[in-house]
Amino acid sequence: MRFGYFDDKAREYVITTPKTPYPWINYLGSENFFALVSHRAGGYCFYRDARLRRLMRYRYNNVPTDVGGRYFYINDGGEVWNPSFAPTNTALDAFECRHGLGYTRITGERKGVRASLLMLVPQGHTAEIHQLTLKNNSEQAKDLKVFSLIEWCLWNAYDDMTNYQRNFSTGEVEVEKNGATLYHKTEYRERRDHYAFYNVNAAVAGYDTDRESFLGLYNEWGEPQVPAAGKSSNSVASGWQPIASHGLDVKLAPGEEKTFVFTLGYIEVPREQKWAQPGIINKKPAHELIAKFSKPEQVDAAMKALADHWSKLLSNYSIESSDEKLNRTVNIWNPYQCMVTFNMSRSASYFETGIGRGMGFRDSNQDLLGFVHLVPERARERIIDIASTQFPDGSAYHQYQPLTKRGNNDVGSGFNDDPLWLIFGVAAYIRETGDYGILDEQVPFDNDPKTAVPLFEHLKRSFHHVLNNLGPHGLPLIGRADWNDCLNLNCFSETPDESFQTTGNRTGRTAESVFIAGMFVGVAPDYAYLAEKKGFADEAKKARAEAAKMTDVVLKDGWDGEWFLRAYDFFGKKIGTKDNTEAQIFIEPQGFCVMAGIGVEGGQAKKALDSVKERLDTKYGIVLNNPPYTKYHVEIGEITSYPPGYKENAGIFCHNNPWIIIAETVIGRGDRAFEYWKKIAPAYLEEQSEIHRLEPYVYAQMIAGKDAVRHGEAKNSWLTGTAAWNFVAISHYLLGVRPDFEGLRVHPCMGGEVGKFTVTRKCRGAEYRIHVKNSGKGGVPKLVVDGKPVAGDLVPYAKAGSTVIVECEV
Numbered sequence: 001m002r003f004g005y006f007d008d009k010a011r012e013y014v015i016t017t018p019k020t021p022y023p024w025i026n027y028l029g030s031e032n033f034f035a036l037v038s039h040r041a042g043g044y045c046f047y048r049d050a051r052l053r054r055l056m057r058y059r060y061n062n063v064p065t066d067v068g069g070r071y072f073y074i075n076d077g078g079e080v081w082n083p084s085f086a087p088t089n090t091a092l093d094a095f096e097c098r099h100g101l102g103y104t105r106i107t108g109e110r111k112g113v114r115a116s117l118l119m120l121v122p123q124g125h126t127a128e129i130h131q132l133t134l135k136n137n138s139e140q141a142k143d144l145k146v147f148s149l150i151e152w153c154l155w156n157a158y159d160d161m162t163n164y165q166r167n168f169s170t171g172e173v174e175v176e177k178n179g180a181t182l183y184h185k186t187e188y189r190e191r192r193d194h195y196a197f198y199n200v201n202a203a204v205a206g207y208d209t210d211r212e213s214f215l216g217l218y219n220e221w222g223e224p225q226v227p228a229a230g231k232s233s234n235s236v237a238s239g240w241q242p243i244a245s246h247g248l249d250v251k252l253a254p255g256e257e258k259t260f261v262f263t264l265g266y267i268e269v270p271r272e273q274k275w276a277q278p279g280i281i282n283k284k285p286a287h288e289l290i291a292k293f294s295k296p297e298q299v300d301a302a303m304k305a306l307a308d309h310w311s312k313l314l315s316n317y318s319i320e321s322s323d324e325k326l327n328r329t330v331n332i333w334n335p336y337q338c339m340v341t342f343n344m345s346r347s348a349s350y351f352e353t354g355i356g357r358g359m360g361f362r363d364s365n366q367d368l369l370g371f372v373h374l375v376p377e378r379a380r381e382r383i384i385d386i387a388s389t390q391f392p393d394g395s396a397y398h399q400y401q402p403l404t405k406r407g408n409n410d411v412g413s414g415f416n417d418d419p420l421w422l423i424f425g426v427a428a429y430i431r432e433t434g435d436y437g438i439l440d441e442q443v444p445f446d447n448d449p450k451t452a453v454p455l456f457e458h459l460k461r462s463f464h465h466v467l468n469n470l471g472p473h474g475l476p477l478i479g480r481a482d483w484n485d486c487l488n489l490n491c492f493s494e495t496p497d498e499s500f501q502t503t504g505n506r507t508g509r510t511a512e513s514v515f516i517a518g519m520f521v522g523v524a525p526d527y528a529y530l531a532e533k534k535g536f537a538d539e540a541k542k543a544r545a546e547a548a549k550m551t552d553v554v555l556k557d558g559w560d561g562e563w564f565l566r567a568y569d570f571f572g573k574k575i576g577t578k579d580n581t582e583a584q585i586f587i588e589p590q591g592f593c594v595m596a597g598i599g600v601e602g603g604q605a606k607k608a609l610d611s612v613k614e615r616l617d618t619k620y621g622i623v624l625n626n627p628p629y630t631k632y633h634v635e636i637g638e639i640t641s642y643p644p645g646y647k648e649n650a651g652i653f654c655h656n657n658p659w660i661i662i663a664e665t666v667i668g669r670g671d672r673a674f675e676y677w678k679k680i681a682p683a684y685l686e687e688q689s690e691i692h693r694l695e696p697y698v699y700a701q702m703i704a705g706k707d708a709v710r711h712g713e714a715k716n717s718w719l720t721g722t723a724a725w726n727f728v729a730i731s732h733y734l735l736g737v738r739p740d741f742e743g744l745r746v747h748p749c750m751g752g753e754v755g756k757f758t759v760t761r762k763c764r765g766a767e768y769r770i771h772v773k774n775s776g777k778g779g780v781p782k783l784v785v786d787g788k789p790v791a792g793d794l795v796p797y798a799k800a801g802s803t804v805i806v807e808c809e810v
């Protein structure tokens with residue numbers, strides 16, 4: 001069942017009912033000011049850090065779900081309703097929510113009044129704009145009482161949720177222009193040099209800044225007393241819960257339309273200029289910001305700038321084919337989600353509270369794969385930030401904090417795949433840009449400037465960290481965990497509330513990871529190539545030799561007969577073998593070993609992928625392991641804490657399905673690869689939204705597996721490595737256009753049903769138009785570049801500014 005439709009021309013998803021199976025959200029903002037907005041106007045905004053500079057309050061896990069947002073209450077002849085349906089839930093005659101790239105427009109209509117609410121964060125500004133257009137489509141004159149409402153968060157979102165003994169006494173506001181501008185200045189009197197405001201570009205009939213006065217102490221958000229009375233109470237908050245609400249009297253003749261612009265802004269003031277007068281905040285910067293958005297034409301211009309910004313970004317990779325679902329995913333929604341993961345990492349979504357995790361070392365490098373072609377200069381900066389948190393021995397903090405860019409001591413290190421992801425990220429960046437200079441960039445260890453060395457040296461330490469930490473079979477030691485955060489082989493936890501990932505209470509050097517081995521073999525050629533470029537021929541030779549050695553080890557001690565083993569545990573027992581009763585096979589090593597080319601010649605790769613098909617594939621995607629763990633195993637860790645079919649315990653991890661998809665293309669099975677992709681690609685799941693439940697325009701991290709009670713139900717949409725990996729799978733491998741060190745590689749391996757398609761790729765300043773005649777059979781393509789046949793699959797990089805035409809038959 002569908003709950004809306006794609007409007008590809010407008011680059012929007014249009015939700016046609018407020019009653020979607022879960023809140024379907026969007027993100028506003030791309031620089032410093034960000035907002036989450038659901039199709040019911042729920043959500044919140046923050047400046048840079050979702051925990052430390054939260055502007056609007058949001059209660060997770062609330063009843064009903066998704067309350068708290070930007071609400072406009074309309075009192076029409078005594079009846080109160082919202083264009084966003086929530087929170088009054090008053091029936092609407094029409095409803096529509098259009099989530100677009102960086103903006104959302106919600107329109108509700110009741111008894112002849114049409115109210116359209118456009119929300120966006122204008123580029124370059126620290127503000128959320130709410131433009132409300134009211135139109136009287138009825139035959140009668142309307143005398144509407146309209147009330148805006150937002151609730152302020154007292155900045156630190158964690159403290160705001162927990163420290164009531166203090167917070168109920170600290171709230172402070174100021175009121176200006178009879179209530180047209182309402183300021184939130186809690187803690188400004190002491191250490192904060194920032195405040196927020198909510199303004200409307202019209203004369204108001206009244207205002208409210210105190211929640212209890214607006215709602216009533218025992219009222220729900222859907223039964224607020226001020227809108228019901230049709231009159232603001234001009235309340236001035238003192239402690240408790242400050243809000244901002246404007247009261248507007250809006251008279252509309254039949255056919256008449258009026259537009260109001262509300263600006264919700266964030267202001268930082270230099271400390272010495274904080275006060276206009278004792279106790280009165282300096283409002284000058286707020287006035288300047290307000291003046292930029294006081295007219296609808298200014299909002300139109302901001303919308304135009306946003307659209308141009310996205311057109312430019314998206315033009316770096318686009319496709320034309322007969323499959324509209326494929327087109328919209330590649331051209332619009334997948335890159336859009338990749339940019340959101342770039343901005344948010346794993347901080348704020350409807351599954352991540354914005355008060356928890358910092359930026360992951362592994363996550364950030366993976367995310368980079370999806371956004372490097374969109375914002376290469378920002379990818380460069382990100383790489384330097386990440387590498388600066390590495391330790392001298394090559395290991396890495398698992399997370400770092402975006403505001404300070406420092407490694408996070410609470411989470412610590414010891415995830416032994418982390419170092420290799422840095423090589424992954426840097427190689428992807430150089431492939432895209434050709435900027436080998438980044439390897440000479442001086443980068444410190446653990447943010448200590450005295451330790452700075454060229455970035456290449458960081459890669460070297462990463463590579464050698466694996467070699468310095470091999471276990472009894474010569475496979476890499478797993479440490480606290482590898483990619484699978486929940487396979488905790490050195491943590492034997494019997495105590496509730498103990499973190500599986502930070503409780504490394506075993507220090508043995510036995511637990512080994514076949515996944516890291518595959519990864520090591522996979523990145524070795526890139527590392528060797530970069531070493532050679534830097535003139536370290538011996539190092540390159542060594543890297544290749546070590547990779548060959550590791551390949552042999554994997555084929556000997558990492559092979560189970562029909563598939564690759566997953567790991568050896570603390571006691572040296574095999575994990576992911578037919579000899580066990582639970583978790584006989586895992587997805588990760590099958591994907592990573594085959595991507596690395598292990599067993600491609602000897603037939604093991606094909607066998608492993610056939611085993612995946614037989615044992616892990618389901619109608620909704622490929623599960624992580626099978627059979628699931630049914631009991632808690634103290635020596636295996638968090639994975640066994642999940643009920644069968646959920647998350648890492650046999651859930652469909654959409655993040656590592658693309659590894660199998662890519663692996664299938666490595667052995668030339670494009671049809672199967674495309675089939676797998678369609679099972680998890682959101683646009684293809686639109687028709688089953690009642691089962692899948694999450695947004696049909698973005699990937700979710702996990703879909704419940706075949707052993708779960710709710711097979712097919714997704715969780716954790718938006719902020720997941722799934723976005724980047726699927727973009728790589730579809731654009732680099734299925735459609736087959738990927739930048740390489742020496743040229744653009746064109747090697748499609750796409751399902752035959754797609755037939756002809758054209759990819760337009762901008763890279764290093766040139767544009768490539770690649771027309772593919774795709775039979776679906778795979779194999780080495782026949783290329784004609786600007787009229788001349790070229791052997792192999794590499795199109796040499798052209799001069800910046802040129803356009804290259806490629807004909808490809810495969």
Ligand code: BGC
Nearest residue numbers: 357484485486501638647648
């Ligand atoms: C989740 C993992 C996640 C980890 C982060 C676990 O509970 O299952 O997916 O990576 O927490 O710490």
Ligand code: NOJ
Nearest residue numbers: 360362363483484485486
């Ligand atoms: C989510 C984490 O963000 C990611 O780093 C990890 O690899 C997966 N979970 C699997 O555990």
